[in-house]
Amino acid sequence: MRTKTPYLRIMLATLRMAARDRARLAELGATLSRHGLGYLGARLGLGTSGTDDELDSPNAPRRLRRALEELGPTYIKFGQILATRTDLLGPKWIAELELLQSDAPTLPFALLRSAVEQALGEPVTSAFAQFEEEPLAAASMAQVHRARLASGEDVVVKVRRPDIRPRMEADLRILTELAAVAERASADLRHFRPAAMITQLSEALLQELDFTVEARNADTLRADFARDSRVVVPCIHWSHTSEALLVMDYIDGIAPLSGDVLRAAGIDTVAIASLGADVVLDMVLINGRFHADPHPGNLRCLEGNRLALLDLGLVGHVSPRRREEFVSFTQALLSSDSDALADVLMAWAAGGDASPDAVRLAAEGLIARHGGHGLILSALMADFMPLLRERGLVMPPDLILIFKALVTMDGVLMRIEPEFDLSAAIQRSTIRLAAARLGPDHWQPILRALVWELAKIGDSAPQLVRAAAKRLSDTPPSDSVALRAQNQASRALVRALWGGSSLIAAAILAVRFL
Template sequence: MFKTIIVAARDRDRLADITAIATRFGLDMLLARLGLAKSEGTETGDPPDLPTRTRQALEALGPTYVKLGQILATRADLLPEPWITEFEKLHSSAPTLPFETLRPRLEEALGEPPETAFARFDPVPLAAASMAQVHRAKLHDGREVVVKIRRPGIRKTMQADLRLITHLAGIVEASSREARRFQPQALVKQLLDTVLEELDFTNEGRNADRLREDLAANPGVVVPVIHWRFSSETVLVIDYVEGIPPRDGDMLRAAGIDPATIADLGAALVLDMVLVNGRFHGDPHPGNLLCLPGNRLALLDLGLIGHVSARRQQEFLAFILSLRSGDAQTLADTLIIWSQGSTPSRDRILSAAEQLVARHGSGPLVLGQLVADFFPLLRKEGLVLPPDLALIFKALITMDGVLGAIQPGFDLSDALQKARGRLVMNRIAAAHSPEKTVALLLELSRISDEAPRLLRALTRKLEQQDAPHGFSDAAVLKAAKWLAGAMVATGIIIAGALMLT
């Protein structure tokens, strides 16, 4: 209670805004269900427009709440389709600001006026979002760039929002059994990480550099260059890329771009990011992708990057491949691994896996249709996906939808089969990296050094007393031969490794 008073006092102005907006959009019943308001006890079900009103309220509340809604849009394992559909409409658009409002921040970051820092700077905004505004410019070396400027005062407002949301998540988790399944504090932790990372534009710049390095071997993929000389926490200067969003196949063909080639490239790209590199674009919708001449694909807006552990890569690939091969047992095993400590009935999970195999085990693999069946089954069985896995599904579904729109009938199965081979080769390469080889050689060398001493000690022990109970002469002889063989094998391995080096 005392903590609530402190939080409310510190951020009372923002709390008053939130309360007023929630009331304006008629969210009293939703707040009651979350344990944040008293229930009148007159409502018997959700009004059909409640998801729409909630989405509108989140937009009115600003960027922090828009980010929260976008995270919830990835959680089809928690929310039914009407809510997911509404939250997917959330975007970070906002009214443009007069450039003179942004000028002090830009000049502070650049250390000089934009008119001298750049050969040309356009004060008319190219685009605006709730967190930043973008302007066109030209460097003195002739390169066309965009200048992304953080809105003034946005950090203070978002930090107040995060404090309030963090506190409210604890109340919700303690007071609402219905909301507890959503794991509100885990969702807020994901929101905190996302918002704090995106507030610092240098993180987006580093994401771009890392992705460009990951994808350097693929000439069909373009990641815009970051100009670090002009970039900072509040300003990001990026190469300007002109292209066509992948929304319509006819439009691409008219520009001399082959939709089928782009579809193959996009599928290989997202699978390589997720299953091979372990770092992927978290929201590859058409607004963040551009098709370029030469059938190339550019990745934009790299503020949200997902990371995949090697273990999760194996689990996800096992999920897809067991589904395609009709192996319901392995599919059920993977679902249980993803159950996050809950205790689902294996028989029920196996039944759900068999349903998925029956519906999606053959024919074209359309992730959107798979998820339309998969997530309701998760909700029915009370399974909750880990947040990182939900983001993987979201990225793959989004890209699958984009590719299906420009190339109807696109089948992800072939790309998945090819990705399996690349994943295996990547695992082999990682296992035999120079660092791991050196570590193995050091350990084998240690064993080789110790083996003669251990063998002499064993021999002396056997000479001094009878063999331990249960040891026959044959067993001792076998152990000695094994140890000698191990020494020889160690020497061969070390010699071979040195020759390879």
């Protein structure tokens, strides 16, 4: 039997989901209704009611923001992701969603002590020589305390809030199902690619819930910048760290909020801005791993013009293909090449509904406004995303995360050094990318893979040679033309054997000495 309306199909899917998460699903619907968003709940099959003009109201963005804050950390994080989607939402919605904060009231340490001691496997008083029960900061998922180890190191202790994981996992199950239902039922909602956004949200939240992920991220980024003493990543104390508890070195520095404050502390703002740009671009273009939220609260400027990276719960990854596309994107802008820019945008819009003409017009519009001169990334993105929205282009979620990190860092740099030109930093990073591709670290894994493939071919070489030789000998030529063809084939076989053996030898030597 076929259902008569998409809303009935939504309701049927919601009923299947409700058996496991009925109470939270009801809370979601009631919250949307209470904030005057019953129509949105109805579109999602939550059994609420409302009229379609609710979302056209000037107050709708604020009502949505308040509803998300009331629903808690999962929905706050979802709203923060939506706030980056200027390619999908208009300025009023973006401005309101950017106000979403993860701040939360602090919990008395008495409510956390048992969880902390369970994670440590010993009492707090024996694990630490000193522990400050008054928290340094609190967010919706965790709060942070200062402490000192018995060995004398000053550390911070990040404690996950009790019972938060089951609630967030239930929220993610609900959002995953609602996104899938929305894509099936509505072409308008499908344009937003809600399933991809919820996948991005799930990956981000599951990483942040497990503090060992943040600890490994810190170790990885520290190794990435091991040769640059200007970049500091706090050391992790693994003996005290677990999924629900993170202990790392305390770093005392100045958040990059004001150039005047930094200069008063003896920090060269030009040097620190240049370093910040190099760090974020190298993470994206060379290392393929980047701090996904480098806002001032997650950065510290240290004496000697050094920069510390904090709060590494969310680290994005960039594929080699995306790195090449981003370099092509920036180079096309700097050289005012609208055709090259259109090629990049077409690759990014693959799978969407945008026509080649729309992509070309978007590229030409972007070149007209920003091509051929220094890049102010925040201004570029302020034009870029609305332009994509006007032309019907939707960016892949992984690219949105990259641009968000770059725009966030660009905002930090402009705050402390307003005349900073990011285009010079991009050119420097592109040169370093080219140099890295010529170095042994890039070629060694490629050559090892080549040797392995050649070794597999080499194992079969005797049989192949015997088969080729037998075929040549078993088919005597009947005329001079065939004889010449046989001779050519024999010479080709010899050349192939010689070339193959030389290639194997060269690859083995390269892997050995690189």
